[in-house]
Amino acid sequence: xxxxSKRKLVSNYFEYINEKNIxxxxxxxxxxxxxxxxxxxxxxxxxxxxxxxxxKYINALKESGVKYxxxxxxxxxxxxxxxxxxxxxxxxxxxxxxxxxxIFEKEINELIPNSSTLFFDKKTVFKVKMK
Amino acid sequence: xxxxxxxAGDLERLKIAxxxxxxxxxxxxxxxxxxxxxxxxxxxxxxxxxDFAHKLNKKVYVTVNIVFHNEDLKGLVTYLxxxxxxxxDAIIVSDPLVIDVLxxxxxxxxxxxxxxxxxxxxxSVKYWMSKGVKRVVLAREVTxxxxxxxxxxxxxxxxxxxxxxxxxxxxxxxVLSNYFTNRDSxxxxxxxxxxxxxxxxxxxxxxxxxxxxxxxLSEFIPNLIDMGVKSVKIEGRMRSLYYIATVISCYRKLINxxxxxxxxxxxxxxxxxxxYRVANRESTSQYFKxxxxxxxxxxxxxxxxxxxxxxxxxxGYSDGYVILEERNYFKKGDKVVIFxxxxxxxxxxxxxxxxxxxxxxEAANHPKQIIKIKTDINFPKNSMMRVxx
Numbered sequence: 374x375x376x377x378s379k380r381k382l383v384s385n386y387f388e389y390i391n392e393k394n395i396x397x398x399x400x401x402x403x404x405x406x407x408x409x410x411x412x413x414x415x416x417x418x419x420x421x422x423x424x425x426x427x428x429k430y431i432n433a434l435k436e437s438g439v440k441y442x443x444x445x446x447x448x449x450x451x452x453x454x455x456x457x458x459x460x461x462x463x464x465x466x467x468x469x470x471x472x473x474x475x476i477f478e479k480e481i482n483e484l485i486p487n488s489s490t491l492f493f494d495k496k497t498v499f500k501v502k503m504k
Numbered sequence: 505x506x507x508x509x510x511x512a513g514d515l516e517r518l519k520i521a522x523x524x525x526x527x528x529x530x531x532x533x534x535x536x537x538x539x540x541x542x543x544x545x546x547x548x549x550x551x552x553x554x555d556f557a558h559k560l561n562k563k564v565y566v567t568v569n570i571v572f573h574n575e576d577l578k579g580l581v582t583y584l585x586x587x588x589x590x591x592x593d594a595i596i597v598s599d600p601l602v603i604d605v606l607x608x609x610x611x612x613x614x615x616x617x618x619x620x621x622x623x624x625x626x627x628s629v630k631y632w633m634s635k636g637v638k639r640v641v642l643a644r645e646v647t648x649x650x651x652x653x654x655x656x657x658x659x660x661x662x663x664x665x666x667x668x669x670x671x672x673x674x675x676x677x678x679v680l681s682n683y684f685t686n687r688d689s690x691x692x693x694x695x696x697x698x699x700x701x702x703x704x705x706x707x708x709x710x711x712x713x714x715x716x717x718x719x720x721l722s723e724f725i726p727n728l729i730d731m732g733v734k735s736v737k738i739e740g741r742m743r744s745l746y747y748i749a750t751v752i753s754c755y756r757k758l759i760n761x762x763x764x765x766x767x768x769x770x771x772x773x774x775x776x777x778x779x780y781r782v783a784n785r786e787s788t789s790q791y792f793k794x795x796x797x798x799x800x801x802x803x804x805x806x807x808x809x810x811x812x813x814x815x816x817x818x819x820g821y822s823d824g825y826v827i828l829e830e831r832n833y834f835k836k837g838d839k840v841v842i843f844x845x846x847x848x849x850x851x852x853x854x855x856x857x858x859x860x861x862x863x864x865x866e867a868a869n870h871p872k873q874i875i876k877i878k879t880d881i882n883f884p885k886n887s888m889m890r891v892x893x
Contacts, residue, residue, distance in 0.1 A: 375678070375680050375683050377678075378672050378673040378674065379645045379674065379791075380672065380714075381795075382714050385796075385798035386798070388798045389798045389801075389803050390708065396705065401702040401704060401714075402702055402703040402704070403700065403702050403703070410704075419673070491683075495686060497686055497687065497688035497693070498686055498687055498688065498693060
């Protein structure tokens, strides 16, 4: 999830254009990229267009002392999630090489083409400078 | 009296804000502040700002409200010590680590909790008070009733956003900018993705946007004062000199009018017109009356048209001429208004315009050009000339 708003960002729009929304998930589209936006009684959630796949970093996370990882099945079918969970279970429990993890990453990406490492590989920028 | 708190992106704007009626200004230093792209203040500037403010019996607050990553910690202790030495009246923080750093290093700075923390309830306010926070800037999502309940429940000094641009999403919990543009919204780089234009589901001709209209609580000044709000805050550390002068002047008039029992519908209408012109954006009371609706958002992609109302800054008066520094084009025959820091307004017709050497000219069309206008009125320095509307 990228952001949460207390505003009813979808139903307000449909009210504005005088239409009825029939979808449970809508998509904000920019340059053919689709960002799911889901509204419920408490507000609206906006999601990335990608599904996070950080399996190649499992060894690095283990070495850093990370005790738990979280798998989230949101927007992934049960069958697919079961399959992906197996990769992660092996990655956590077995002593695999970084190369093995790269193979797992590739196989998961084939199952979910819109996979991404998101902020694992993307350092954000700003203008706070140290002196 | 309720505090009128102004943004200031640099020393010039800070001084103007105070002259036009702000009781306090919040500013960002070069480091650790959420408007990394504003001009911002060096430590020397901060010291000068504090000295200037304190002579007027006013206050300066410095934002130290980024969400810290480990790499941001370097230099924090030194920076906070310098703020203390500079005489700042409080710092505005979001990350609780700053409170620990103050305590561990015996740095004596009053702490205000930033709206970036999105505080929306009494228990949360009590928690932060127990950590030594003196004032809480409430989340922009709280309603008027909730503001009153929180003040009644906690007795905490509460600061409320009064006017300006709104975040669409919950402040401090949004990474739209990080994702779309790689600019970290919680470390000063917000690219305002919530003002981008999208298509919804690719089925319609009407653009989709999650942009909000601006906040404007001018009509609720009496309510805010009566419910015991300590400080009302104007958004916009990147706003212009003219914007700051106009908005602060408008709210100063409203606040003073309420305390003087002269708050009226006519005054509110006049002020509302000025507030709309200066921002050139629609505004609503947003969450103050309850849930927001479709009326509180913009759906049609709109271009921000820069405001050209600000015609000149008065730099002095000499030998029957008001001396101005030009800011936007004006010409002979134009009708204008000059308003002063004291809140006075005068309408003029520019029958004659002169350059610095008193040569008559047809128009002022060079930014910062020195212009002279003959008038009997001795306009004080820092008065502003604007379009008459």
